[in-house]
Amino acid sequence: MSVITYGEAIRQAYREEMLRDKNVCLMGEDVGRWGSLYRSSKGLLEEFGPEQVKDTPISEAAIAGCAVGCAALGMRPIAEIMYIDFITIAMDVMVNHAAKWPQLSNGKLKLPIVFKTQGGAGRRNSSQHSQSLENWFVNVPGLIVVMPATPYDVKGLLKSAIRDDNPVVFIEHKALYFEKGEVPDEEYLIPLGKAEVKRAGTDVTIIATSWMVLFALKAAAQLQQEGISCEVVDPRTLWPLDKQTLVQSVKKTGLCLVVTEAPEEGGWSGEASSVIHEHCFSTLKKPVKRHCSIRTGIPYGPVLERQIVPGDESIMKAVRELVKGV
Amino acid sequence: MSVITYGEAIRQAYREEMLRDKNVCLMGEDVGRWGSLYRSSKGLLEEFGPEQVKDTPISEAAIAGCAVGCAALGMRPIAEIMYIDFITIAMDVMVNHAAKWPQLSNGKLKLPIVFKTQGGAGRRNSSQHSQSLENWFVNVPGLIVVMPATPYDVKGLLKSAIRDDNPVVFIEHKALYFEKGEVPDEEYLIPLGKAEVKRAGTDVTIIATSWMVLFALKAAAQLQQEGISCEVVDPRTLWPLDKQTLVQSVKKTGLCLVVTEAPEEGGWSGEASSVIHEHCFSTLKKPVKRHCSIRTGIPYGPVLERQIVPGDESIMKAVRELVKGV
Amino acid sequence: MNTESLQKLYTEMLLVRRFDELCLSLKTRDQIYSGYHPYEGQEAVAVGFCGLLNKQDILLSTHRPHGHAVAKGVPVESVLTEMMGRQTGCSGGLGGGMQYLDIEHNFYCGSIVGSNLPIATGFGMAIKQQKLDRVCMCMFGDGASNTGAFHEALNLAAIWKLPILFVCENNQYAEAMPAREFVSCERISMRARGYGLEEITVDGNDVEATRRVATDLLARIRKGEGPFLVEALTYRLRGHYVGDPEATYRTREEVDAWRAKDPLLRTRTTLLNDGVDASGLEALDQNIKAKLTALEAWALEQPFPTLEQSIDHVTIPLTQQGGCACL
Amino acid sequence: MNTESLQKLYTEMLLVRRFDELCLSLKTRDQIYSGYHPYEGQEAVAVGFCGLLNKQDILLSTHRPHGHAVAKGVPVESVLTEMMGRQTGCSGGLGGGMQYLDIEHNFYCGSIVGSNLPIATGFGMAIKQQKLDRVCMCMFGDGASNTGAFHEALNLAAIWKLPILFVCENNQYAEAMPAREFVSCERISMRARGYGLEEITVDGNDVEATRRVATDLLARIRKGEGPFLVEALTYRLRGHYVGDPEATYRTREEVDAWRAKDPLLRTRTTLLNDGVDASGLEALDQNIKAKLTALEAWALEQPFPTLEQSIDHVTIPLTQQGGCACL
C-alpha cells in the first residue's frame, strides 16, 4: 500500500494501461505538454510519445469525434474534456454516435472509449466551471457512467473503464485531485457497476456520490458521537447501477438520505430515491430524503460555494432530521 | 371553439404573439420558406417578413447564441432546434450562458427566449431523430421546461412561454403535430408551472408527459370498462413542477404510475416518482411504479418503435399490475 | 479517359440512378419508413469519388447515403433492406434509410448533419498511426459546411496531416436553404485556405472530372500529403425529400437547366460520340433494371428485426469485470 | 497620430498594465479566487480596439477580460471587486474573474472559449434590426479560432451582414498550445476568405496601428459594411495563469524577444522621440499607481454577496401567469 493523491492514482492508471496496450491513447487539451490541468497525466507525453498522448486544439466536438473514429479502428482512446461544462460541446458525438453505433452494428462494432471529464464545485470557479451534469448521461442508453470518489476507486475504475468495450463517461471531481488515500502497490481492477459500502452503520443509509462521499463520511464520523450510526454507500457507477448493494443497506437501516452535488430536480438523486422506494417500500420508516445543492448557478468564491453545495454540516443536519424527525 | 391540429395551434400562437409584439421573432432552419418541418410556421414569413421570421444555416450553436444576444437587447426570440437530438449542438449556449446570465446580471438582464424543439418517437425516424432528452434541462437551474400534449395546451403554453422573461425550453412532440383538439377562438394563456388533471379518477393516478398523455387517456378509458378508475395528470411544465396538483391526486388515489417516453434510469420519471414518495408516503398503498421506454436507441420502423415505447396497452398492463398486484 | 473506363463509370452511375428510383418507388408504397432523400443528379460524385475506394478504405456518408454506399460497393441487398427496415439490412434494419453501418465494407452514415467530419478525423488518425494502407473519405453537403463540426474537423485533420479526403457535395441546397444565401463564401472550397489547404473545385456532374480529381487526391493522400478538401458542384434534381414544397425555394426553370446537365445524359452523349452503340447502353440499363426488380421481390420477403435484436447490443455486458448486480 | 492622442492611448495602456499588476498581486494574496489570466503585453489590443467603443456599443470578451473591460470604460471599481468576489462587482461578486456582465456598460465576458462569437451574432442582429446606432465588438483568442462556435458565428454574421467587429487577439498560445502548431493556417485572418470577408492582420503591439485599424473598421461597420474579422498579432508575456509550467511550451528567449516589443515600451519610446518629457510620463504612472492603491484599499473593505443574492435572480418568478404551486 502507498498513500497517493487521486490525481496520482489517475496517472498510474493511465501509465499501467498504456504500457499494457499500445492502443490506449489519451487525447485532449494540454494532456501532453502540461500533463493535464491537475497534472494527472504528467510525464506521460515524455514516456509514451505523441502517438499515445495527444494534445488537441480547443475543439471539444472534434475530440469526441476523433475518439469515436479511432475506436472504430481498434484504438482505445481516452478523450478528455477538461471541464464537464465543456462537454456541452461534445454531446452530439457522445449521445448521437458513440451511444448509438454499437447497436447499429448489431454488435460487430465496439467503441472502447473513455470520455473522461471532471465536474463539481470546490475550486471557486463559479457557474461555468462547477456544474454536476452526470445525470444527463445516465439517461442515454449505450453509455456507462462512473464517478469515483477516492484514489483507490479512481485508479481501479479507470483501469476497468479503459478495458471495457463500451463507451464510458468517467467523471472525476475537481475538489478531489489532491485528496490522498491508500492504494495497493500491485495491480488491481474495480469492476464497473459495483457499489461500495464505505462505512457500515445501522441507523440510516447515506447514498452519496463523488465529492459528497467524503462529506458523508465526515458527517457519519461526527454523528457516531451523537449516537447515530450511518452506513455510507457509494454507487461509484451510476449506470449500470448496483441496486442490490444500495437496497440491501436500506433494507437494514430503514432510512435513507441521498446526497448529490447536482441540484435536486432532474438530477440523479431522483433516480436513487426512486430505486430505493421501489425496492424498500415496506421496510422504509420514512420516505427517502434528498439533500442536494440549492438550485442556482454555483456562485464565485469560497463562502457561497459552501453554502450552496452540501457539506458535512448540512448532511448532519439532514440526517438528524431524518432520524429524529419532525 | 374550433377543432384544430397541434401544429396549427402552434402557428396561431406564433401569429398572435408576433402581431402583438414586433420583438417576437422566430429563427431556425427552414422556419421561413418551408414554414417548419411540420408546417407549424407556414405563411408567417410571407405575413411578417424576414425580420420576424428568419431562416438560419445549419448552425445550431449559432442559432442558440444568436437568441441569447438578441434577447439581451430586448428581442423575444423563439429559437427553433429542428429535432431535440440536435440540441446536443446548442447545449453550451443554453446551459452555460442562457441559464447563467440573468443570475450574473443580478436581475438586470432578462433573457426572454423560447428554445423550441421537438422530441420523441412515433414517426419511424430511428435513434438519431427520436430521443426524449427533456430531463437534461430540468436539472439546469435557470431554465423552464415545458412539454405540452394537446392543441389547447400547446397554444396556451407557447404564448405564455413567449411572454415569459425566463429562457424556456419548449418541447413539442413529433407524433402530435397532426393530432386534433378543441381550442377557443378567443385569446387565452395557460400559466407555466401548472399541471392539469386530464381525466378524473379514484383508483390510481397516472402521471404522464407529452405523447404519453394520449396513451394514458386511452388506457384510462379502456380500464374504466374493467372497473379501474384512473386519474390522468399531465404536469405540462416539468420545471417548475406543480407538485401540489400531482400530490393532491395521489393523496386521493393512493397509487401512482409514472409514464415517460424517456428511458427510466436518469429520466424525469425518477423525479416525479421521488416527489410523490416524498409527499404521499403515508397514503401510498404501494411504491410508485415507473413505466418508461426500454433502455435502447429507438429502432427504425413502426413495429419495434411501438414495442420499445409505452403505449395504451402497456400502460393498461402496468396499471393492472399496480392495482391488482402480483 | 478511354471509352471502356467511361462506360464502366456510366454503368455504375446507372446502377445508382436506378437504385434511387427503386427506393423512390418503395417510399411511395410506404416500404421505406422515415424521410427518404433522393440522390438523382449527383451520381457523378458518388461514382467518381466513392467508387474509387477499396473495400478496406473508410467511407463516411450522410443522411443521403445510398448513392455513396452503392458506389462504394456495399451490397445493394443490404443497403436496400436496411432502408426497408429488414433484418438483412446493413444495420439489421435498426437504422433505416439514413443511419447505418456496414462494418465489413467500412461504410458509416448518419443523420446528424456535419457530425461525420469530426468522426472522420479519428479514422484518419488511426489509419496514420497504425500505418494502414487505407484512406478515409468523408462526404458532406453545402449545408454541412456551415456546422461547427466541419470547422473543428478540418482544423484537426490539417494540423495532424491525416489521410482524409473531405468531399463537399455542393448540390446547391440544404433543405430549402440555397447555398448562395447561406454559405458566406462564393465557393465552399475557399474555406480550404483557412486550414492551410489547397482550393479545389470540380464539376460534380462530370464523372470523368470527379474520377480524375479523386484519383489524383487519393494517390496524394496515400503518399502522406493529406488531408484535402474538394468541392464538387452538382445539383439535387428532386426535392430534399419526397414531396417537399420545392416551389418555396427554387423555380422549375432552374431545375430544368440543371436537368440538361444530368451527369448520365452527359456521359451517354460522350459515349455515343465515342462510337458506343446506343442499343448496347440500353441493354445495360435493362440488365440493371431486371436485377433490381429481382432484388425488390427478394427484399419484400425479408423478415423484420426482433425486439431482442434491437436491444442486445446497446451495451456490452460488463461481466468480465465482475458485472453489475442489477435487480 | 499626434502626440497628444498617442499620449492618451499610452495612459490608457498604462492603466491596463498597472491594473493587471494589481490583480496579480491580489491573486498572490488569494484575494482573487479562481484562476487568474494575466494580460501583460496585450494592452495595445485592448486600448486600440475596445478603447474606441462608446458606452452603448457592445463588447463581448473572454476568460481574460479585465484589459478589455478597463479599456472600454467599465469602472475599475466594479471590475476589480468582481474579481475579488465582492458585492460591488459588475456581477455582484457572483461571477468572479472570468465571467461577469456590466449591463449598463454593455460589457459581457465568459469562460467558455469561443461561445461569445455566436452570442455576438445576436447582438449584431438586434442592432441591425432595431437600427440602433451601436456596434458589437467580439474579442477572442487564437485558441478560440479552432472552435466550431467561431465558424458558425462568422458564417451567420457574414450572410446577415451584421455590424460586428470580430477581433482575434492572437497571443501565440492557447494555454500551452502554440498557435503555430494548433491553428492550421499561417495567419488566422486567412480564415476570413471562407466567410467572404477581407483578410486583415494588424501588429497588435503597436497601439497606433490597432487604433487606426479599429477606427477604420468601426466606421465601415457603422456604414453597414460589416462584419469584419481582424487578427491582431501580439504576445502573452506571462503564463496562461499565474504559475503555469511555462517551460513546457516556450523558451525564455522567446519571451524576452517579445518583451522587447512590449507595446508600452514601444509607445513610450515614440513619445520620448516626439519630445514628450520623461518625467511627465513618470508622473502619469505615479498618478495611476496612487489611484489603484486607493482602489485596492477600498476594494478590500467591500462586502461579499449574500446567499440570497446568489439565488434571487436565477429564475424570474412566474407569478404574472398564475405562478406555480410548488410545495
Ligand SMILES: Cc1ncc(C[n+]2csc(CCOP(=O)(O)OP(=O)(O)O)c2C)c(N)n1
Ligand atoms: C445537425 C443537424 N441539423 C439539422 C438537420 C436537419 N437536416 C437534415 S438534412 C438537412 C440539409 C443538409 O444539407 P446539405 O448538407 O447541403 O446536404 P444535402 O441534403 O443537400 O445532401 C438538414 C438541415 C440535421 N439532420 N442535423
Ligand SMILES: Cc1ncc(C[n+]2csc(CCOP(=O)(O)OP(=O)(O)O)c2C)c(N)n1
Ligand atoms: C470550450 C472550452 N474549452 C477549453 C477551455 C479551457 N481553456 C481556458 S482558456 C483556454 C485557452 C484559450 O486560448 P485563446 O483562445 O488563445 O485565448 P488566450 O488564453 O490566449 O487569451 C482554454 C483551453 C475553456 N475555457 N472552454
Ligand SMILES: [Mg+2]
Ligand atoms: Mg446540399
Ligand SMILES: [Mg+2]
Ligand atoms: Mg491565445
